[in-house]
Amino acid sequence: MTSAMTHSASRWVYRLAAIACSTLVLAACGKHETDVVRQKQVSVVNVSASSGPGQWQVPGQVGAREETPLSFRTDGKIIERAVRLGDQVAKDQVLAQLDPVPARQGHDSAQAQLAAARKGFEFATSQRKRDQQQARAQLISRAQLEQSENAYAQAKAALTQAEQQAAQASDRLSYTKLKAMHAGVITAEHAQTGQNIAPGQPVYSLAWSEGKDVIGDIPERLLASVSVGQQASVRLNALPDQVFPATVREIAPAADPVSRTFRVKLTLDPDAVQARLGMTATILFTYAEDAGASPRFSLPATALFHDGDVPAVWLVQQSDSTLVLRQVTVISQGANTVEVSGDLKPGDMVVAQGVHTVSKGMKVVASQEQAS
Missing domain, CATH: 2.40.50.100 (RNA polymerase II/Efflux pump adaptor protein, barrel-sandwich hybrid domain)
Structure with missing residues (x-):
């Protein structure tokens, strides 16, 4: 009896030991899987300082130098x-x-009134001449001559009025x-x-007009770097391998009330015969870097993130491969690249893709990407 109880107790001890070992193994596996999940693979690019003169670009469109809306001068x-x-x-x-019937009716009526006024003026002129002759021969009174003079003046005024009305009616007919x-x-x-x-x-x-313009909108922060007469380059999206010279000829004196940008017009080089009205383009401006200015870094446009309203990039800390957010200042932004300044240095690694899928403190596995 005692031996059976001892054997049963031994089996329970073995079972408890096996359960304990299984629990430890599962816990270890779970911790390993969590670490793997937390280490997200991200595409990164090495930061390198930009050299030479700075360049920024804005989208534009080819337009006519002189373009006029055409409208009728009358209704209809x-x-x-x-x-x-x-x-x-x-x-x-x-x-x-336009439908010419109403204007033609007005024209015909004015012509009829003009014909009547001419007849009246001819009669008044003849009567005035006869009365003047008779007055000199003292055959009529002075009062009768004054009546003739008054009738002549009225007929002349009526003729002038009828001529003006006929001219206006003719204009209205031509305006159709x-x-x-x-x-x-x-x-x-x-x-x-x-x-x-x-x-x-x-x-x-x-x-x-023969000439063509390229029209673009400049953000307020870049307005100081543009002036009338400044040289620029234009790349037509339909001809990406060709660059055409252009000259700034006009800058809007006030910002657009909605976009808060300033419209700029550039005269396109006459040799750009391939440029057609309405073509989209990229306007490239070059500027000299001020001495003592903060270093500039060129990054892929996809690397730019926003910390609220402030632009930023995700920096991979090389000590422990975790992410920190670094705020930057955007100097210029193109279709595929962005030029920034801030607390960065050459050799730093920043996330180049998927910036909205990572978070602060996340442990990552960096995969190198070529910088633009």
Whole structure:
């Protein structure tokens, strides 16, 4: 009996020992798996200082140097549009037509009034001449001559008024035809056939100058580095391998109320014959670095993060491979790269991809990427 109890107790001891060992093994495995999960693999790039003159860029678009909205000078209903977007037009070519019936009726009425006024003036002129002759022969009284003079003055005034009204009616009739003021190309359509429009309401936009501009918007922080007459370079997105010279000719005196940017227009080199109106472009500005200025670092645009409203980058601490957030100042930003300054030094590693998927203090495994 005693031997059986001893054997049973031994089996329970063995079972408890086995459970304890299994628990320790599972705990060790769980800790190993947690460490693996916490060590996220990230793509990093080594920080290197930028050398030479600084360069920044903004997007732009090719536009006409002179572009004018075309509109009718009278109201009415559009019954015909003779040209379409992109059409080449000649000077004085008819582009659109309003319904001419109301204007023609006014014109015919004014012409009838003019004819009557001319007849009245002719009669008053003849009567005045006869009365003057009879007055000199003392055949009529002075009062009768004054009546003739007064009738003549009234008829002359009526004729002048009728002539002015007839001229205005003729103008209104001619205003029912919209003509091109210059030879050029139609760059926009603003109204449709059958539409009732008011005087001055745009129907087309006409680009009529030979030269072309590149138009871009400059952020306020970079405005001080741009001046009229400054040289720049333009790369057309349709021709990425070619760079064309351009010159700043105009800077907006006030910022756009929504974007808070300043519009700048650059004269494109005449040799850029491949540039077509509406093409998108990249405007490249070069500036000299001030002596004693903070070092500049060029990074992939995907490396830029924001700590609230402040730009920052994720820095990999080489001592323990954990992440810290370093605030930076953006000097310029392009489509694929960003130039920054701040508490960085050559050789530092920053996260280049997936900056929104990591967090402060995270342990990472760095995978090198070539810097742009």
